[in-house]
Amino acid sequence: MEVIRLLEGFAAALDGRLHLHLRRPRRCMAACYEGGAFYTPHRDNDLDPSTGELKNRRALTAIFYANDPDWTIEQGGALRCHPNVGPAAGSAQPLKPSQEVPMPEAAGAVDILPSGGRVVLFDSRRLLHEVLPAKDRRWAISVWFVTEDASAA
């Protein structure tokens, strides 16, 4: 599939510079949000508070949006990123979700519209993010690149 190859290309280019030892996953996900669907703030990989270990092996999230390229802010569905919250990865004392979820307009939140053709890459273990309610049907194809050793990189 062309989209997956595209995302793999971006991941490989990043790996070439950052030496994350990324591995191609076996699966990808096509997600369709409809009728005001949203996704609350989360990390794609996080520390399990009970064990202090990362919950999975996801290291890099890569998303391709398969929507109208002229998606507008009125259509909702932005990917809201909170780069100034956290990071959880590697932290001995992860914040509790109730402590770390900022107010919507909290310092430094960045909204990315899911415009068709747009590709977003981010650190699965660090970036707190959410999907705002989408008024129109919203497609996203996601690939989570993993590392052999979750503690690596």
Ligand SMILES: O=C(O)CCC(=O)C(=O)O
């Ligand atoms: O579709 C998006 O923009 C992000 C979705 C997401 O955060 C997830 O599936 O973990």
Ligand SMILES: [Fe+2]
């Ligand atoms: Fe996510």
